[in-house]
Amino acid sequence: MNINIISYNVNGLNKPIKRSKVLSQMKHEGGDIVFMQETNMSKMEHEKLAKLFDAQVFYSSHHSSRRGVITLIRNHIPYEVEDVVCDKDGRQVLTEGKTDADYITLLNIYNRPDEGPSTIEKIIHLVTVQSKGVIVLGGDFNLLMNEKWILKVAQSTLNPTQKDYTYYSPGNYSRLDYFFVFFPVPQVQYPASTWCATSSSLFV
Numbered sequence: 001m002n003i004n005i006i007s008y009n010v011n012g013l014n015k016p017i018k019r020s021k022v023l024s025q026m027k028h029e030g031g032d033i034v035f036m037q038e039t040n041m042s043k044m045e046h047e048k049l050a051k052l053f054d055a056q057v058f059y060s061s062h063h064s065s066r067r068g069v070i071t072l073i074r075n076h077i078p079y080e081v082e083d084v085v086c087d088k089d090g091r092q093v094l095t096e097g098k099t100d101a102d103y104i105t106l107l108n109i110y111n112r113p114d115e116g117p118s119t120i121e122k123i124i125h126l127v128t129v130q131s132k133g134v135i136v137l138g139g140d141f142n143l144l145m146n147e148k149w150i151l152k153v154a155q156s157t158l159n160p161t162q163k164d165y166t167y168y169s170p171g172n173y174s175r176l177d178y179f180f181v182f183f184p185v186p187q188v189q190y191p192a193s194t195w196c197a198t199s200s201s202l203f204v
Helices: 016-029 043-052 116-127 151-159
Strands: 001-011 031-039 055-061 069-074 079-086 092-100 102-109 134-140 168-169 173-174 176-183 193-197
Touching: 001 134, 001 176, 016 043, 031 134, 043 055, 043 176, 055 079, 055 092, 069 092, 069 102, 079 173, 092 151, 102 116, 116 134, 116 173
Parallel strands: 001 031, 001 193, 102 134
Antiparallel strands: 031 069, 055 069, 079 092, 092 102, 134 176, 168 173
16 A cells, blocks of 8 residues: 655645645645644634545644644545544644554644744654654654755655755745654564655645
């Protein structure tokens, strides 16, 4: 089974037209599991996405208009959820479960620009105490990382001829959105599944 994981900073998902555009793009890119950040939606609005996207939904909401994360796992993916951990600030949601016999932990993150590394420290602690099997950590980190030891290897291996960015402001291109995949030690081979993670930001 091939599983494609996609991440979007949707910058608000309240308008029906925008939700429709996101759904179309998700289908076009073949997203099986989708991480979204800055949804700016209430608990009830997040629940509605389960039917709209034909997916299991796991989310963290906040009253602020600049927060909210949701993980959508399409219903055709045989992911059996065993545990869900989310904060109360709309910054992160962790799901722990398995596909067939493979345990997989998914952690979707939104790190606000004004918070710096403090949220990352909490995330490291969460992953340390609450994870099982393969760990897929992704989302909008709002941090510039050292490309010499992280991005250069990943970019040259997966996309040797491309130089894409996940954030643009006048005169400035940056990569603020990342995926990290961690395997158990000793590393276990998973021949039944092939994981492909991509990241992008969406501003409409």
